[in-house]
Amino acid sequence: MLKTLNLLLGEQAPLLRRYAWMAALYGVLCGLCTAVLLPLMAQLLQAQWRGAGAWLLALLAAVVLAWWWRGRVEQAGVGVGVAVLQTGRHRLGAHVARLPMGWFHAQNTAKVSHLVTQGMMAVAQLPAHVFTPVISGVVAPLVVLALLFAQDWRLGLVGLLALPLLLGVLLLTARMGRWADAAFQRDFAQTGQRIVEFAQAQSVLRAFQGGGQSPRFVAQAIDQQRQSAGRLIAVSALSSVLNVWAVQAVFAALLVAVVVGIDQHSAQALAPGQVIATVLSMLLISRFVEPLLELVGYAEALRTARGQLDAIDALFAQQPLPQAQQPQWPRDASISLRDVHFSYGADQPAVLRGINLHVPPGSMTALVGASGSGKSTLVRLIARFWDVDQGGVLIGGTDVRQMDEAQLAAQISQIFQDSYLFAGSIADNIRIGRPGASDVELWEAARQAGVDSIAQRLPGGMDSPVGEGGAQLSGGERQRIAIARALIKDAPILLVDEATAALDTENQALIAQTLARLRGQHTVVVIAHQLSTIAMADQVLVLEGGQVVEQGTPAQLAAQQGRYAQWLGQREQAQGWRMAAGEERV
Structure with a gap:
């Protein structure tokens, strides 16, 4: 737990260590208050008023000192909590920004969103409100335990033996709640993702369901969260009861020890000193148990925060792609794949197998194949979303693993089917490709x-807001802005993944013309289904089952009467569909 907090705090970790020893010192002061209380009680029971008055002043001074120090400790704890929110979020964001692009899918994005918001708030509460009573609740009983040994070694021994047993119960209940809390946090993040999805997809839902009612997947997510929350509540309640019972068992054991001591003198009357000793023993037992009860009261808060810290640990455990110690620059904009094999995990089937490809600089290569054949994976490997399992991906004769992130990013512009727009204006989103670009x-x-036609239609022109995720624009308009963002970057290599899928015929033709102009000036790798785009390619690769089954110019492949020719015939047939009055024909 402390290791993760130090990881979040970074250079501000000394704040946590300073706060920890301050909280421990506060626990010692609480124990010393009990130590001062013992002679005061003894003086009062013996009617020694003058001595009692002196000890009373000492007790008041100790209480005032402990109260003043508690305020200092609380301020330090709040300072650590604020540092966790500020520095921790920055460090978490910096780490996430270094993770490979392939790591970012819907489930991981939902986890990060949950951690940065509710997760970090729960962690920040630890030093601000939880650690002080917990640390003092550990230290103060140890001081009182020493006093118990001084008062009666038998009581001290019982208290000493009870502590590891109490620790065992706390560890057991923590383990009981950990699995329930993990399930709840997972379902909570999933429900949040589904609700956001539900809000963003209202147009689709209303078109197919009407009324915008909650679809089945949202209801299932909420029901799953409700069930996991019920299990968490039940386990938490049981854990709290067991913890309290354990402390009460310690209290009962100490009381039994006192009763046994009294019983040894039952045959004769207790001397005044023995009565005083018994009263002081009872006082020490009370002061020993009281902070333990407060400690177990925070066990659930600690367990909940532990779940968040474990999730943060797991996120920090995700390793960025290794960076080259001596980065090398590519000599040109060519692309080569040499015997590339790739899968999404050690236990996952291969997505690409033995891919060999060379794209000369300034040429255009089209990738065709059925869905799931590996086209998008191949394009993303060029941009180093992941590292290949075997073989190599080279740009300008340099393995992408020997280039640093900035070098690789400078070489590549990317247009993907699911391009994202940020909240801001049209111009802001285009300038992400090159912030220093001029208006021209x-x-x-x-x-x-x-x-330009979109800007001319909107009142604000290029300064018109697009909304979060481009919500104020149509799918085709969002895609055109994403394409403009890639074009303004003017990188030597352009990767295009079904860029015209969301566009109408007129804009498809416009983008095709743009790609034709880029040919010869930039190296273009395009996943396309439009015949006009494929026809202008210098070479075509046909992928099937993660392997290249055909490769050549469009004319060569069409003449071979193979897979490409079959695919080409199907596309030409589909484009030839017509609807006539009173008849259908294909």
Whole structure:
């Protein structure tokens, strides 16, 4: 737990260590208050008023000192909590930003969102409100235990033997609740993701379901969260009861020890000193048990925070792609794949097998194949979303693993089917490709992607807001802005993954013309289903089952009457569909 907090705090970790020893010192002061209370009680029971008055003043001074120090400890704890929120979120974000692009899918994104918001708040509560009573609840009983040994070694021995047993019960109940809490946090993040999805997809849901009612997947997620919350509540309640019972058992054992001591003198009257000793023993037992009860009261808060810290640990355990110690620059914009094998995990089937490909600089290569054949994976490996399992991906004769992130990013522009727009204006989203671009360059990229017509239609022009995720624009408009963003970057290599899928015929033709102009100036690798785009390619790769089954120019492959020719015939047949009055024909 402390290791994870130190990881989150980074250079501010000394704040946590300072706060920890301050809280421990507060526990010692609480124990010393009990030590001062013992002679005061003894003086009062013996009617020694003058001595009692002196010890009373000492007790008041100790209480005031402990109260003042508690305030200092609370301030230090709040300072650590604020540092966790500020520095911890920055460090978490910096680590996530270094993770490979392939790591970012819906489930991991939901986990990160949950950790950065509720997870970090729960962790920040630990030093601000939880650690002080917990640390003092551990230290103060140890001081009182020493006093018990001084008062009666038998009581001290019982208290000493009870502590490991109490610790065992706390560890057992913590383990009981950990699995329930993990299930709840997982279902909580999943439900949040589903609700956001439900809000963003209202147009689709209303078109198919009407009324915008909650679809089945949202109801299932909420029901799953309700069930896991019920299990968590039941386990938490049981854990709390067991913890309290364990402390009460310690209290009962100490009381039995006192009764046994009294019983040894039952044959004769107790001397005044023995009565005083018995009263003081009872006082020590009470002061020994009281902080333990407070400690177990925070066990659930600690367990909940532990779940969040474990999730943060797991996130930090995700390793970024290794970076080259001596980065090398590519000599040109060519692309080569040499015997590339790739799978999404050690226990997952191979997605690409033995891929060999060379794309000369300034040429255009089209990838075709059925869904799931590995086209998108191949393109993403060029951009180093992941590292290959076997073989190599080279740009300009340099393995992408020997280039640093900045070098690789400077070489590649990417257009994907699921491109994301940030909340801001059209111009802001295009300039993400090149923040220093001039207005002339901005409008040229917008014209090539057909965004100028969007800007002319909107009252704010290029300054019109697009909304979060581009919610105020249509799918085709969002895609055109994403294309303009890639074009304005003007990188030597352009990777295009079904860029025209969301566009109408007119804009498909516009993007095809743009790609034709880029041919010869940039190296283009495109996943396309449009015949006009494929026809202008210098070479075509046909993928099937993660392997290249055909490769050549469009004319060569069409003449071979193989897979490409079959696919080409199907596409030409599909484009030939017509609807006539009173009849259908294909």
